[in-house]
Amino acid sequence: MKKIVLTIFAFIISISSAMANEGMWFLMHIERLNHRDMQAMGLQLTPEEIYSINNHSLKDGIVQFNGGCTASIISDSGLVLTNHHCGYSAIAELSTAEQNHLKNGFWASTLEEEMKPESLYVRFFVRMDDVSERILSLVNDAMSEKEREAIINKEIAKIEQENNEGGKYTVSVRPFYQGNEYYYFVYQDYKDVRLVGTPAESVGKFGGDTDNWEWPRHTGDFALFRVYADQDGEPADYSPDNIPLKAKYHLPVNIDGVKENDFAMILGYPGRTNRWMPAQGVEQNVKYAYPAWVEGSKLSMDIMKKYMDKDESVNLMYASSYAGIANYWKNRGGMIEALTQHKTVEKKRKTEAKFKKWASKKANRATYGNVIENINNYYSLTNEKAKQRNYLLGMLRSSKFAVLPYRLGSSLKQYANANDAERENLLPRIQDLIEKSYKDFHLPLEEEILAKQLGLLATKSNYPLPEMVSVIGQKNNNDFAEYVNSSFKESMFTSKEKVNTFLENPNADVLAEDPLYVLSTQLLNKYRESPEFLEQPENDFRASYRLLVRGLRESGLSNIRYPDANSTLRLSYGKVRALPADSRNDANANYYTTFKGMINKYKPNDSEFDLEQKMLDSYENKDFGPYANEYGQLSINFLTDNDITGGNSGSPVINGNGEVIGLAFDGNIEAMAGDVIFDAELQRTINVDIRYVLWLIDKYANAKHIVDELTIIDN
Incomplete structure (x- = not known):
């Protein structure tokens, strides 16, 4: 009997472990659903420090970047860190054949040199709330989908009007669980966003299409922008009189490095998953x-x-x-x-x-x-x-x-x-x-x-x-x-x-x-x-899809406990976690890659694997300063087992103390089905090591004035 009990206990533990990394969670539900689990994995923050309506919290340092990516605020002067590929179109727009910032990189030495693309904005998350009961009380299953949609849209318009404070905020009411729940989200948009710095394309896009979705990876996929506001700190159209935003909250940056099994959480705006799809x-x-x-x-x-x-x-x-x-x-x-x-x-x-x-x-x-x-x-x-x-x-x-x-x-x-x-x-x-x-x-x-x-x-x-x-x-x-x-x-x-x-x-x-x-x-x-x-079959389909999700939740037949992603702010958590050993990776363990590994991929004059001579010289000199890992190497990318998808590009990878340790930019091809199913064994997030980011800014680009803006943690 004791053996049976122990076996059952071990099974429960294994299920809990397998499920721990799965899910893209609402911040307002963290205390009820996830906080104890996150604490056990290494989180030191309280739920209030992650999401608070009344006080500054971690969520105030996370922004949606231009509607399709994520970014983080990393200085009190509105400095924004996101992926190179998220800023790609803005960088290309600001480039010419004569001054090709996309190809050669760009680093503003003063605020006056920071460059404004034609159209670029960041969206701050203010608050959210559940309006499911209010909306769903107005409809019933006997209605056609068109009737239902008209009633819901009318109520959504009311909710958005009630919460936008005269147009100060953007309010979005979104359906979840295929229309079985509804939440509203309040945002504030800033439209004066300027390019501060970007590495050369040979760094920011190293590996090109060949390495895309692959591991081992050696890509410096980051770029820096800055949010500007009017003299009162409010959103404003571009003006030379605008000033850098005095941030409510900015994320500190930790350069102590990552080790396998370190806690890692990612906050961002995942675009779309279809985990509930029939x-x-x-x-x-x-x-x-x-x-x-x-x-x-x-x-x-x-x-x-x-x-x-x-x-x-x-x-x-x-x-x-x-x-x-x-x-x-x-x-x-x-x-x-x-x-x-x-x-x-x-x-x-x-x-x-x-x-x-x-x-x-x-x-x-x-x-x-x-x-x-x-x-x-x-x-x-x-x-x-x-x-x-x-x-x-x-x-x-x-x-x-x-x-x-x-x-x-x-x-x-x-x-x-x-x-x-x-x-x-x-x-x-x-x-x-x-x-x-x-x-x-x-x-x-x-x-x-x-x-x-x-x-x-x-x-x-x-x-x-x-x-x-x-x-x-x-x-x-x-x-x-x-x-x-x-x-x-x-x-x-x-x-x-x-x-x-x-x-x-x-x-x-x-x-x-x-x-x-x-x-x-x-x-x-x-x-x-x-x-x-298709009119009637589509009506029946939409109603039945909603009922399928409702029934799966009611019956307990689905192990999914979270809504599909839909470009609303979510948190996922997991750990730094290696993939099985790979002879292509020279690192001491297969959860990170090194500068040496990048040099090994170097192909002169190749559009995907070429490197500037200065990069080759930097490797020979090995002047990595405080950014070297414990083995004296410069870590480039690392792996976590967080649950993310498109839209999470640019999301900060954050340790248990709320400090940035990396920047999410890709997933691994072995778990490409991740938008539909979560593979607890194979699913990985590929991240730029924040130490590589800072080395490129400080030592390689000689833009230490940017690093000096940051709050650096070195344990």
């Missing part, structure tokens, strides 16, 4: 959606690269777009492989079989009896549509002229149909849109991408095509080169000058016949299409 949804992604995404992305990347390699100015134009496409190209390919290897669909089907058995019980049948059937029916009806949608998505993400004519044309149509007084009011906005629309593009590249993407869509889609694509494809054997070439010559949308000429003599009939406007309109309409035959 089995057939995963199968649709693996067999239909993701393969189309991968194929379309690779096509655009190959065309872009051809032109980018020929001309540095073209390279700067498309560097950010290419990097974004390449990142998700590899991600989606890895997802297909990982979800297949993990047999994720089969595992989810087993859970759903148990759910069906539970749902068939008399007490549950009326509410849950048709849930799985409705869900599976919807996916079977939309598999081919999902495939086409991803081919379209690949085109819309990579082809400027698949989107621009429709977006700009909508404003031009409004202008053409307006009276003189209305035109006078519309003109400044349209002129501004035109100026922004015709920056940085290379017409031959754009023409080839659009033609090839149309050909891919026409040959690979088994779902009804946009009319023009179908007609031209049948006429030309799905070769769109001649059609696109003639359309580019005929259309007004291929140059700013032609569009401005239209403004001088606006004519809605001319616009309606423009070939690129017609094509772009059909592509966007097809992408957004909600066909009538």
Whole structure:
């Protein structure tokens, strides 16, 4: 009997250990759900020190960076630390062929030298609260999804209005657990954000696409920005009179280094996970959606690269777009492989079989009896549509002229149909849109991408095509080169000058016949299409998905205890944790990498693995100062087993005392299925060691004045 009890106890402990690192948690729930577990792993902070409404806390040092990444405030003068790839587009925008900050790096020696990109903002989290009861009391399961949505949206508008304090704050009410709970979030946005420093691309993007999602890794993926405010510390549009933000809270930086099993938590804005997704949804992604995404992305990347390699100015134009496409190209390919290897669909089907058995019980049948059937029916009806949608998505993400004519044309149509007084009011906005629309593009590249993407869509889609694509494809054997070439010559949308000429003599009939406007309109309409035959199945699906999640939680059949990520502030926690030994890594243990390992990867004149001579000299000199590890090495990257996803890029990795020890920037390809399932054994977060960041700023870039701003902890 004693042996059985001990075995059960060991099993419970192993389950607890396996689950400890999983989850992206709300800060307001930390005390109730996670604090004791975190303390046992090494956390020294109280819940109040992490999240407080009334006092300054750790959450005040975390910002959402430009809507898609995370950053941290690391000085009392508003210094912002994020990933190089998060600041990539801003750095590219501020670069020219003559002063190529993306390629060569940039370090402002004074505040006056800090550079303002056209559009960049950070978002501070103020508070959150649960409004589930308030919202859900207004709806019931007998309503259609459209009726339900209208009522909920009306109440959301009220909640947002009640909490924005006259427009001072941005308020967002978001659904969780597939609409079974609702929370509101209050934010404050600062729009004057300036570039302070960035390493050269050979450091910030070392390893390129080859090393992306791989370990061992040797990437200095960081950049520094600064938040500016008006004289009263309030958000303001850019002005030379603005001053650095006096931060409410900034994170201290610890250079004592990391060791295996050290506690590590990550605060950030994870973009999206699908841990609650049904089995057939995963199968649709693996067999239909993701393969189309991968194929379309690779096509655009190959065309872009051809032109980018020929001309540095073209390279700067498309560097950010290419990097974004390449990142998700590899991600989606890895997802297909990982979800297949993990047999994720089969595992989810087993859970759903148990759910069906539970749902068939008399007490549950009326509410849950048709849930799985409705869900599976919807996916079977939309598999081919999902495939086409991803081919379209690949085109819309990579082809400027698949989107621009429709977006700009909508404003031009409004202008053409307006009276003189209305035109006078519309003109400044349209002129501004035109100026922004015709920056940085290379017409031959754009023409080839659009033609090839149309050909891919026409040959690979088994779902009804946009009319023009179908007609031209049948006429030309799905070769769109001649059609696109003639359309580019005929259309007004291929140059700013032609569009401005239209403004001088606006004519809605001319616009309606423009070939690129017609094509772009059909592509966007097809992408957004909600066909009538799917109206009822989609209604049933949305209701059933919500009920599935509700039922899984109610029955206890799911071991997930947290909502999917949706770009709201979350905390994940775990430990510094190695992967199995790897002969490619020269470090003493396979939880970190070294400068030596980076030098071993060095390939002269290689676009991914080249290094500046100064970097090679620095390795020979080995002047690592206080940033060396216990073995006299310079640590580059390290691993933790935190649960993160896209949007966590730039998140600070924080020790038990609330001090920055690193900067999250990637995950490992072995756990690429992490957006759908958490692999407790293989899932890792790849982080830049903060000591490498500081060495690059201090010793390599000779920008010690920046390091002097920080609160440095050296135990």
